Amino acid sequence: MDHTFENVAIIGVGLLGGSLGLALKQRGLAARIYGVGRNENSLDTALNLGAIDEASLDIVAAVKDADLVVLCTPAAAVPGQMDTVREACRADAVVTDVASTKQCICEHASATWPTPRRFVGSHPMAGSEKFGPGHANAGLFDGAVTFVERGETVDLDAYETAIRLWESVGSTVVGIEPGQHDEMVARTSHVPHIVASAIAQLVGEGKESGHFIGNGFRDATRIAEGRPELWRDICLTNPTAIEAALADLIERLESVRQGVAEENGGQLESFFAEGVRARRELLDS
Amino acid sequence: MDHTFENVAIIGVGLLGGSLGLALKQRGLAARIYGVGRNENSLDTALNLGAIDEASLDIVAAVKDADLVVLCTPAAAVPGQMDTVREACRADAVVTDVASTKQCICEHASATWPTPRRFVGSHPMAGSEKFGPGHANAGLFDGAVTFVERGETVDLDAYETAIRLWESVGSTVVGIEPGQHDEMVARTSHVPHIVASAIAQLVGEGKESGHFIGNGFRDATRIAEGRPELWRDICLTNPTAIEAALADLIERLESVRQGVAEENGGQLESFFAEGVRARRELLDS
Numbered sequence: 001m002d003h004t005f006e007n008v009a010i011i012g013v014g015l016l017g018g019s020l021g022l023a024l025k026q027r028g029l030a031a032r033i034y035g036v037g038r039n040e041n042s043l044d045t046a047l048n049l050g051a052i053d054e055a056s057l058d059i060v061a062a063v064k065d066a067d068l069v070v071l072c073t074p075a076a077a078v079p080g081q082m083d084t085v086r087e088a089c090r091a092d093a094v095v096t097d098v099a100s101t102k103q104c105i106c107e108h109a110s111a112t113w114p115t116p117r118r119f120v121g122s123h124p125m126a127g128s129e130k131f132g133p134g135h136a137n138a139g140l141f142d143g144a145v146t147f148v149e150r151g152e153t154v155d156l157d158a159y160e161t162a163i164r165l166w167e168s169v170g171s172t173v174v175g176i177e178p179g180q181h182d183e184m185v186a187r188t189s190h191v192p193h194i195v196a197s198a199i200a201q202l203v204g205e206g207k208e209s210g211h212f213i214g215n216g217f218r219d220a221t222r223i224a225e226g227r228p229e230l231w232r233d234i235c236l237t238n239p240t241a242i243e244a245a246l247a248d249l250i251e252r253l254e255s256v257r258q259g260v261a262e263e264n265g266g267q268l269e270s271f272f273a274e275g276v277r278a279r280r281e282l283l284d285s
Numbered sequence: 286m287d288h289t290f291e292n293v294a295i296i297g298v299g300l301l302g303g304s305l306g307l308a309l310k311q312r313g314l315a316a317r318i319y320g321v322g323r324n325e326n327s328l329d330t331a332l333n334l335g336a337i338d339e340a341s342l343d344i345v346a347a348v349k350d351a352d353l354v355v356l357c358t359p360a361a362a363v364p365g366q367m368d369t370v371r372e373a374c375r376a377d378a379v380v381t382d383v384a385s386t387k388q389c390i391c392e393h394a395s396a397t398w399p400t401p402r403r404f405v406g407s408h409p410m411a412g413s414e415k416f417g418p419g420h421a422n423a424g425l426f427d428g429a430v431t432f433v434e435r436g437e438t439v440d441l442d443a444y445e446t447a448i449r450l451w452e453s454v455g456s457t458v459v460g461i462e463p464g465q466h467d468e469m470v471a472r473t474s475h476v477p478h479i480v481a482s483a484i485a486q487l488v489g490e491g492k493e494s495g496h497f498i499g500n501g502f503r504d505a506t507r508i509a510e511g512r513p514e515l516w517r518d519i520c521l522t523n524p525t526a527i528e529a530a531l532a533d534l535i536e537r538l539e540s541v542r543q544g545v546a547e548e549n550g551g552q553l554e555s556f557f558a559e560g561v562r563a564r565r566e567l568l569d570s
Contacts, residue, residue: 125497125499144499145496145497145499147496174493174496176493180493184488184493184494184497185497187487187488187489187497188488188494188497188498188499188502189497189499189501189502191484191487192484192501192502192505192506193501194538194541194556195480195484195505195538196505196560197556197557197559197560197561198534198537198538198541198556198560199476199477199480199534200560200561200563200564200567201537201559201560201563202472202476202530202533202534202537203469203472203473203563203567204472208459208461208465208469209469209473209567209570210567210568210569210570211430211432211459212410212430212469212470212472212473212474213473213567213568213570214410214429214430214473214474216474216477216478216507216508217473217474217477217567218568219504219505219507219508220477220480220481220504220505220507220508221477221560221564222501222504222505223501223504223505224557224560224561224564225561225564225565226557226561227557228554228555228557228558228561229554231553231557232550232553232554232557235541235544235545235553236548236550236553239545239546239548242545243542243545243546245487246538246541246542246545247542248487249483249484249487249538250535250538250539250542252483252486252487253479253480253483253531253534253535253538254535256479256483256520256531257528257531257532257535259520260520260524260527260528260531261524261528263521263524265517265521268516268517268520268521269513269514269517270513271479271482271483272482272509272511272512272513272516272517273513274482274486275481275482275483275485275486275506275509276482276485276509276510276511276513278485278486278488279485279506279509279510280510282485282488282494282495282498282502283495283498283503284495285494285495285498
């Protein structure tokens with residue numbers, strides 16, 4: 001049988017890695033999938049689900065024969081693993097990742113990979129507050145946007161392979177420059193996450209607090225349930241864009257605070273009307 | 286047939302007023318419901334839905350024979366309407382409202398109503414980003430918490446009548462002092478709403494912005510879709526608590542910003558972990 005990929009190595013078999021394995025297997029896109037993890041429980045779960053064919057604790061052994069390597073670990077772990085993979089994999093292997101921040105990872109690739117490089121960064125927007133291979137599902141990438149790094153040092157064949165990978169599991173692929181990607185996700189994802197966490201902490205712990213929790217609060221803080229170490233890593237690998245977006249947000253909130261203090265009804269109504277308009281335009285785009 | 290209420294006047298037949306009318310009618314709790322509005326279209330919709338029995342543009346005429354008057358208009362309009370109702374209604378009528386801010390309204394009642402007063406503030410936590418009688422439904426208050434003003438100047442019979450009203454349409458009633466109510470909702474509702482609106486405006490309007498909008502962003506900004514004039518009024522009638530909560534939030538965001546700038550992984554991980562813990566504790570309480 002002719003597969004799109006012969007040997008795929010997935011490093012990290014959590015929600016994203018496990019779902020990718022399932023999606024590739026169920027569509028018959030990969031002949032053999034090697035899963036690598038640090039944790040035997042996660043590997044066993046991934047094996048039992050059929051997300052991977054073989055489990056290993058050793059990256060070097062798992063990537064040796066791979067034509068495709070996908071790093072599915074939190075952002076801060078990726079550069080170190082890239083070094084291990086680059087030394088151990090075939091020269092013609094395509095290597096990609098799934099981290100939510102791209103500039104730091106793609107810069108590391110440019111600094112260390114032979115040019116034109118066969119490492120190309122990816123970011124499937126398919127996470128959730130759930131994690132672990134137990135939540136993996138073959139449809140996770142279906143209909144999700146996946147960003148794929150667009151850049152002059154990237155090998156064209158590797159770029160096209162990454163696009164084929166994500167399209168084959170149902171994603172809509174958008175090519176993007178890593179710096180622009182990171183500035184955008186700081187505003188649409190990273191800062192909203194920080195804010196959701198801060199709002200959850202703002203309420204305090206009075207015995208009666210629970211009565212005040214409505215659907216609005218639930219929605220507004222749902223993303224605060226993400227894994228702390230994942231979000232720490234996102235902050236550590238996208239500090240410039242997050243700082244700028246946070247500063248911008250704080251300035252807007254200071255301006256509302258002043259409007260509230262001055263009881264400036266016109267300013268406040270304009271602010272809320274602009275929020276409605278901006279959200280609708282984004283969701284319609 | 287014996288009804289809990291004989292003549293009910295609902296001032297403002299939008300989402301809340303219309304739903305209250307429907308809930309009372311469908312449960313056979315009110316013999317006759319008078320709906321008052323400024324807009325003939327809304328009144329016609331409420332009549333056609335069966336939310337009210339009679340429509341009027343005139344508060345004075347509608348409340349004359351009422352044993353229960355419920356003001357279902359935005360917070361800033363309530364004090365003026367209270368004055369009209371107080372002069373026009375029976376001395377034994379119970380008067381309440383549904384606004385999201387309570388101190389300003391309850392202080393106005395204390396200053397103007399005969400003591401012990403038969404005005405008692407209410408706040409059913411049953412709004413949504415939808416509005417207008419077209420979205421009214423008889424189950425809107427089912428399972429929702431409704432706060433009812435607890436205070437020394439409130440007539441005990443009026444307090445119990447308000448409790449009976451909200452319990453009869455399915456609410457869980459929580460008695461609360463208006464100042465404490467306003468401090469709590471500033472943190473669980475008003476500031477989250479301001480922040481959702483600010484985040485929607487933070488993203489900007491680049492052609493590619495839409496690709497970056499995931500479920501997290503949708504959830505985190507859903508409440509930004511509320512009516513601008515309603516939220517303006519909420520800010521204007523709860524300025525002290527909103528200002529304090531906004532200042533608290535800004536301080537927390539400044540601290541995260543510093544943690545990001547200093548790449549302080551330990552501080553960032555603690556911050557996110559505390560957000561998860563706080564949210565779970567609130568939702569479990």
